[in-house]
Amino acid sequence: MSRTPGTVGAVRDELAPLLGPDGVLEHPAQRRTYAADGLAALREVPPLVLLPSSTEEAAACVRACRRHGVPFVPRGAGSGLSGGAMPHPDGVLIGVARLRRILDVDLANGRMTVEPGVTNREISAAVEGHDRYYAPDPSSQIVCTIGGNVAENSGGVHCLKYGFTTNHVLALELITAEGEVEWLGAPTADSVGYDLRGLIVGSEGTLGLVTKVVVRLLRTPESVRTLVADFTTPRDAGDAVTAITASGIVPAGLEMLDHLAIQACEEDTGVGLNRDAGAVLLVELDGPEAEVDREFEAVQACCREAGATAITIARDAADRARIWKGRKAAFAAMGRLAPDYFVQDGVIPRTALGDVLERIADLSSEAGYRVANVFHAGDGNLHPLVLYDGTRPGEAEEAEKVAARIVELCVDAGGSITGEHGVGADKACSMPAMFGEEDLAVFERVRRALDPDGLANPDKVLPTPRLCGESPGPYRPHPLEEAGLAERL
Ligand SMILES: Cc1cc2nc3c(=O)[nH]c(=O)nc-3n(C[C@H](O)[C@H](O)[C@H](O)COP(=O)(O)OP(=O)(O)OC[C@H]3O[C@@H](n4cnc5c(N)ncnc54)[C@H](O)[C@@H]3O)c2cc1C
Numbered sequence: 469m470s471r472t473p474g475t476v477g478a479v480r481d482e483l484a485p486l487l488g489p490d491g492v493l494e495h496p497a498q499r500r501t502y503a504a505d506g507l508a509a510l511r512e513v514p515p516l517v518l519l520p521s522s523t524e525e526a527a528a529c530v531r532a533c534r535r536h537g538v539p540f541v542p543r544g545a546g547s548g549l550s551g552g553a554m555p556h557p558d559g560v561l562i563g564v565a566r567l568r569r570i571l572d573v574d575l576a577n578g579r580m581t582v583e584p585g586v587t588n589r590e591i592s593a594a595v596e597g598h599d600r601y602y603a604p605d606p607s608s609q610i611v612c613t614i615g616g617n618v619a620e621n622s623g624g625v626h627c628l629k630y631g632f633t634t635n636h637v638l639a640l641e642l643i644t645a646e647g648e649v650e651w652l653g654a655p656t657a658d659s660v661g662y663d664l665r666g667l668i669v670g671s672e673g674t675l676g677l678v679t680k681v682v683v684r685l686l687r688t689p690e691s692v693r694t695l696v697a698d699f700t701t702p703r704d705a706g707d708a709v710t711a712i713t714a715s716g717i718v719p720a721g722l723e724m725l726d727h728l729a730i731q732a733c734e735e736d737t738g739v740g741l742n743r744d745a746g747a748v749l750l751v752e753l754d755g756p757e758a759e760v761d762r763e764f765e766a767v768q769a770c771c772r773e774a775g776a777t778a779i780t781i782a783r784d785a786a787d788r789a790r791i792w793k794g795r796k797a798a799f800a801a802m803g804r805l806a807p808d809y810f811v812q813d814g815v816i817p818r819t820a821l822g823d824v825l826e827r828i829a830d831l832s833s834e835a836g837y838r839v840a841n842v843f844h845a846g847d848g849n850l851h852p853l854v855l856y857d858g859t860r861p862g863e864a865e866e867a868e869k870v871a872a873r874i875v876e877l878c879v880d881a882g883g884s885i886t887g888e889h890g891v892g893a894d895k896a897c898s899m900p901a902m903f904g905e906e907d908l909a910v911f912e913r914v915r916r917a918l919d920p921d922g923l924a925n926p927d928k929v930l931p932t933p934r935l936c937g938e939s940p941g942p943y944r945p946h947p948l949e950e951a952g953l954a955e956r957l
Contacts, residue, residue: 475536475558476516479518491525492516493517496513499516500513502546505543505546505547505551507894510894512554517561523649523680530562530644530647533560534923539922539926541554542619543562544584548620549894550894552890553616556927566585567584588604588610588612600688601686602684603626603627603630605625605626606622607796619672619673619678621670623887628719636683636684638682639659640669640681640682641678642675642678645919645923649679652668653682670890674930676918689756693781693782694750694753695780696750697749698747698776698778706845708770712767712771713846719753720754721750721751722750722844722846723845725750727746730743730745735801740790802840802853810871811852812852813849816878817882818847824877837866837870838854839855852874854868854870875898893928896932896935896936
């Protein structure tokens with residue numbers, strides 16, 4: 469299939485009259501904005517950006533791509549951390565910035581229908597005064613879109629108890645790679661037949677473009693209690709995590725920050741975490757008041773038995789918000805410690821927390837790169853941040869190797885290459901570390917069943933020779949760029 473700029477031009481000519489000037493971005497300065505997602509090391513300026521403002525327009529975009537054999541990449545807010553929304557060099561980027569309407573709020577049935585460009589936070593904000601909220605809460609919730617959340621099956625600090633995006637999406641409207649508009653799932657609690665909705669959640673834009681989402685709304689819990697427990701070492705904090713979960717308590721949130729992460733968060737937000745602690749645990753319980761009170765006592769006992777040196781209890785909602793502000797700012801706060809960082813996303817069995825954290829610390833001192841750890845301890849989802857200075861030659865490459873080694877540690881410990889940030893372009897070549905050839909072949913057959921021409925977000929998720937034959941790695945300026953003779957758009 470020919471993939472030339474000429475065919476992108478044909479897509480533009482066909483769609484310009486329908487989308488209008490606000491819906492077709494061609495100017496280099498406009499297109500440059502979309503060159504990368506949150507994984508800035510992987511960059512590609514898209515030849516064309518399309519911004520449809522309705523399902524019909526979005527379907528017309530996908531159909532035009534199909535007719536002209538042009539790949540398309542769906543894009544939400546671009547906060548993804550695995551290069552999933554990185555543009556294709558010969559394709560178009562389809563953004564959802566003009567699909568931002570809340571279409572229906574059904575409080576009686578506890579559901580809401582939204583367009584994919586609505587942000588995660590806007591969903592809960594829309595029902596705040598009605599005793600309802602949307603549970604999955606990625607730390608990026610102020611900017612990330614529900615379409616991106618669906619594509620990544622995103623999690624957040626409260627997913628330990630309530631589950632990931634897939635547990636809160638009842639139905640969705642999908643434009644298949646062939647341009648058909650389909651509703652999958654049902655707005656009722658259970659639907660009959662194959663769970664095709666479940667297939668789309670977590671498919672990272674490789675099976676089509678999501679244009680509407682029906683989400684489940686939960687009742688605000690009667691009681692919420694939050695504490696911060698200080699520990700001398702991450703291993704002690706890990707022991708407390710094991711004890712809490714072994715006791716049968718399922719906290720709404722159970723997060724850990726190590727010493728370095730505490731320094732960054734305090735520098736940035738000054739929320740009052742103990743800078744002398746080797747690690748802190750943030751524990752939140754919610755539910756009926758009597759149950760929460762009883763379990764809160766038990767959690768404190770677990771922390772003390774594991775060696776907590778201090779326990780601070782949030783006094784009220786404002787105090788709770790202050791604590792979570794520190795945690796949610798953690799990635800951005802790393803800028804206080806180093807100009808650049810690689811954020812890893814691996815999963816390990818909860819019981820391996822202490823061992824794996826110690827091995828990460830050894831790796832960090834051997835390699836000479838600081839690693840801060842801030843993560844969803846309750847479900848063993850690590851987010852080690854490898855700090856480096858990209859202006860120093862070779863540091864990005866070395867730091868990337870440390871990050872890759874950490875993922876290997878996770879797989880060796882019986883875990884996974886990704887928890888919630890997705891595979892994207894970044895980890896497609898690591899898929900064989902987890903899946904055999906036959907598994908990958910099954911994935912490929914499923915993908916081809918929905919996208920026979922291979923146009924929906926190609927070169928993402930599954931390893932391909934084009935992607936993995938030549939690892940993309942961190943951005944390095946071309947000698948011509950350094951000489952000022954060429955510019956990367
Ligand atoms: C500071 C920070 C903190 C974060 N914290 C968390 C966290 O706690 N938990 C977590 O899970 N993630 C977290 N993330 C990662 C990221 O925010 C999530 O993956 C989020 O869901 C991406 O949403 P987005 O709108 O930015 O999607 P994008 O980055 O634009 O796209 C992500 C993927 O989804 C696809 N996609 C986007 N929209 C659609 C659509 N409408 N239809 C089909 N495919 C689509 C894209 O092709 C791409 O593959 C964090 C990121 C940052 C920068």
